[in-house]
Amino acid sequence: MKKTLFILSTLALLSACNKEAQDSKVTQKTPPASVQATLVPETLPTDQWVGKWIGVEGLNLTISKDATIGRGHYVLSMQYGLDADATGTFKGVASEDGISFTRPDGPQVLRAGDGEATGLKWLADKKDCLVVNTGEGYCRP
Structure with a gap:
């Protein structure tokens, strides 16, 4: 028992x-899909940067989405210096600050800014720009 x-x-x-x-x-x-959709935006802010950007003295930047990898990944084609070897195509990824990428001069972050933020007097009056460092910036044509 x-x-x-x-x-x-x-x-x-x-x-x-x-x-x-x-x-x-x-x-x-x-969480339900409707809640998840509000947590992660369908379009990233950096998706608005896709296209051509112009710097000074022939510097330029073209951003395209990297469809082979997926959302938040980009291909950056750029002439970032005056020397012939300061050109290239780099893979970038969306980050909290912008688009992070690495080129021969080290890791970089492409951030939104204005002409003043570029530090370049030729771009000072521009409003829609992307800045890598002071002295290196690209604005919408």
Whole structure:
């Protein structure tokens, strides 16, 4: 009799533990798609940067989406210096600050700014620009 009571008590305890595990699974559900859509915007702010940008003295930048990798990935084709070897195509990824990429002179971040932020007097009056560093910026034509 004691043995039967012990077994029933154990089963009751185990089923209660199993119910708690099931309840915790219910509360940890993934948010519905409508909520997820509001958490991650369909279009990234950096998607608006796709296109051609002009710098000074022949410097230029063309940004395109990298469809082979997916959302938030870009291809940057740029002439970033006056020397012939200061040109190239680089893969970039959307980051909190802009588009992060690496070129021979090291890791860089392309950020939104205006002509003043470029530090270049020829672009000072422009409003829609992208800046890598002071002295290197590109604005919409």
